[in-house]
Amino acid sequence: MDATTPLDVKEHFDAEVQKNRVLSLEEWESKWVTRNIGFHQEQGHQFAERGHTVVGVEISEIGIREFFAEQNLPYTEEPFNEIPGAKVFKACGGWGTLVNPTxxxxxxxxxxxxxxxxxxxxxxxxxxxxxxxxxxxxxxxxxxxxxxxxxxxxxxxxxxxxxxxxxxxxxxxxxxxxxxxxxxxxxxxxxxxxxxxxxxxxxxxxxxxxxxxxxxxxxxxxxxxxxxxxxxxxxxxxxxxxxxxxxxxxxxxxxxxxxxxxxxxxxxxxxxxxxxxxxxxxxxxxxxxxxxxxxxxxxxxxxxxxxxxxxxxxxxxxxxxxxxxxxxxxxxxxxxxxxxxxxxxxxxxxxxxxxxxxxxxxxxxxxxxx
Structure with missing residues (x-):
C-alpha cells in the first residue's frame, strides 16, 4: 500500500504548474498568519548588508510591519496614488542605507x-x-x-x-x-x-x-x-x-x-x-x-x-x-x-x-x- 499522504504529494509539486499559479491576496495573507513563509529571513539581506539600497514590494501589510518590528525601525505609511489602495511604508535608516554610522x-x-x-x-x-x-x-x-x-x-x-x-x-x-x-x-x-x-x-x-x-x-x-x-x-x-x-x-x-x-x-x-x-x-x-x-x-x-x-x-x-x-x-x-x-x-x-x-x-x- 502506498503510504504517501496527500500532504506529501503536495510537497512534490509540479514546477511548471507552480510557476504559473496565481496566488490570491487572501492566500498570501493566510501564509503570513499561519507562518508558512519559509523564504523569510530575519538575518538581513545579502545586498543590504554590503551597503546597497534594496527596494522591496510586498502585498501583505502584516509582512511589512513585521519587518520593521524585527529591525526596530520607526516608519510612516503613505498612500501610493499610482496604485489604488496601495501604501508606501518609509523608514529612515536601516541596512542598505546606513552601515555602522558614527x-x-x-x-x-x-x-x-x-x-x-x-x-x-x-x-x-x-x-x-x-x-x-x-x-x-x-x-x-x-x-x-x-x-x-x-x-x-x-x-x-x-x-x-x-x-x-x-x-x-x-x-x-x-x-x-x-x-x-x-x-x-x-x-x-x-x-x-x-x-x-x-x-x-x-x-x-x-x-x-x-x-x-x-x-x-x-x-x-x-x-x-x-x-x-x-x-x-x-x-x-x-x-x-x-x-x-x-x-x-x-x-x-x-x-x-x-x-x-x-x-x-x-x-x-x-x-x-x-x-x-x-x-x-x-x-x-x-x-x-x-x-x-x-x-x-x-x-x-x-x-x-x-x-x-x-x-x-x-x-x-x-x-x-x-x-x-x-x-x-x-x-x-x-x-x-x-x-x-x-x-x-x-x-x-x-x-x-x-x-x-x-x-x-x-x-x-x-x-x-x-
Whole structure:
C-alpha cells in the first residue's frame, strides 16, 4: 500500500504548474498568519548588508510591519496614488542605507540630516522627511575622499565638516560634496566636531588630549586661525556647545586609546573655558540603579546636558552644569547602541543608533529633560 499522504504529494509539486499559479491576496495573507513563509529571513539581506539600497514590494501589510518590528525601525505609511489602495511604508535608516554610522548632524538652514558611516560613500544626507537626498565622500586615498569618519557637523552656511581618522584630518565639503578645505598637520587624531553660534568649529583631538577652535572662511575654503582652547584632556571625543549659554561639553574616555576600559567623563566649561561642572561614570553609577557608559553628549534648548548611554541603553538628562548630577531618564526603550544626539528646532530628539544602523526620532515633551 502506498503510504504517501496527500500532504506529501503536495510537497512534490509540479514546477511548471507552480510557476504559473496565481496566488490570491487572501492566500498570501493566510501564509503570513499561519507562518508558512519559509523564504523569510530575519538575518538581513545579502545586498543590504554590503551597503546597497534594496527596494522591496510586498502585498501583505502584516509582512511589512513585521519587518520593521524585527529591525526596530520607526516608519510612516503613505498612500501610493499610482496604485489604488496601495501604501508606501518609509523608514529612515536601516541596512542598505546606513552601515555602522558614527556621527550625526543637522543643517540649521534646511533641516536636512547628515550622517557619516561605513558605506561606500561615507557622508549621507537625508531630507527632512527621512528620504535619502544624496551622498558623497568615497573611501580612498585622495584628499577629497573620506577613509574612516568619526564625527560630522554642519555650519550655519551649510558646509559639512568631517573628522577623518584615516588620514587624521578635518575635511570641509560644500553641501553638494565638493571639497573646500583639508586641515591635517595640526591634529594627531581629530575626533569630535561641533559648530558654534558664531560659525566657528570646535574639534577634539583624542590623541593629543586637546580642544581646538578653528575660524574658517567656509565658502572660500580658507583656514583663518586655529586656537587651542583646552589641553590635558583625557582622550576627548564628543563635543557639544549650548546655543543658549555658550557652554561647551566634552566627553572624555580616561582609559588610554585601545584599552577595554569603559569609564567615561563629561566636563562642561563656560564660554570663557572655566570648568563649571563634571561627572563621570563612577559617580553616576553610585546614583543610578544600573551601569552608565556615556557615548555622546548634547545640549537641549534649555541648556541641560543630555547624554547617550550604551549600557542601558538610554538617553539621560544630567541637568544644567551647575546642578550636576540631576539625573532624569528621557528614553529607556527602543534603543540598541546610541552614539550621537541632536535636537531639532521643533524640539525633537534625533538619536543615531549604530547597532540598528538607524536614525530614531523622539518627541521631547515639555518638562522632560528640564
Amino acid at each position: 556621527g550625526l548632524a543637522l543643517c540649521p538652514k534646511t533641516g536636512r540630516v547628515v550622517v557619516v558611516h561605513d558605506g561606500k560613500r561615507r557622508v549621507k544626507i537625508f531630507d527632512s522627511g527621512g528620504g535619502g537626498a544624496h551622498q558623497f565622500g568615497e573611501k580612498g586615498d585622495a584628499a577629497h575622499d573620506v577613509k574612516y569618519p568619526l564625527d560630522v557637523a554642519v555650519t550655519n552656511d551649510c558646509h559639512v565638516v568631517v573628522t577623518d581618522a584615516g588620514d587624521r584630518s578635518l575635511k570641509v565639503f560644500d553641501f553638494f560634496g565638493q571639497i573646500k578645505l583639508v586641515v591635517g598637520k595640526q591634529f594627531s587624531l581629530p575626533w569630535g566636531v561641533e559648530i558654534t553660534p558664531q560659525n566657528l568649529a570646535l574639534v577634539t583631538d583624542a590623541e593629543a588630549g586637546t580642544l581646538h577652535l578653528l575660524e574658517v572662511d567656509f565658502p572660500e575654503g580658507v583656514l583663518r586661525r586655529i586656537e587651542r582652547l583646552q589641553a590635558q584632556l583625557c582622550n576627548p571625543r564628543g563635543v557639544a556647545v549650548s546655543w543658549l549659554t555658550g557652554a561647551i561639553a566634552i566627553l572624555e574616555h580616561p582609559w588610554p586609546l585601545g584599552t577595554a576600559g569603559d569609564n567615561t567623563r563629561v566636563k562642561v566649561f563656560n564660554s570663557t573655558m572655566q570648568l563649571i561642572g563634571q561627572v563621570d561614570s563612577f559617580g553616576l553609577n553610585l546614583l543610578f540603579p544600573s551601569k552608565i557608559t556615556i557615548s555622546a553628549v548634547a545640549f537641549d534648548h534649555q541648556g541641560n546636558v543630555i547624554v547617550a548611554d550604551t549600557s542601558g541603553p538610554a538617553i539621560i538628562c544630567l541637568g544644567k552644569p551647575e546642578e550636576f548630577p540631576a539625573l532624569k531618564p528621557m528614553v529607556t526603550h527602543g534603543l540598541s547602541r546610541p552614539v550621537a544626539l541632536v535636537f531639532t528646532k521643533e524640539n525633537s530628539l534625533l538619536v543615531l543608533d549604530t547597532a540598528s544602523h538607524t536614525i530614531k526620532i523622539f518627541k521631547v515633551m515639555e518638562g522632560n529633560g528640564g
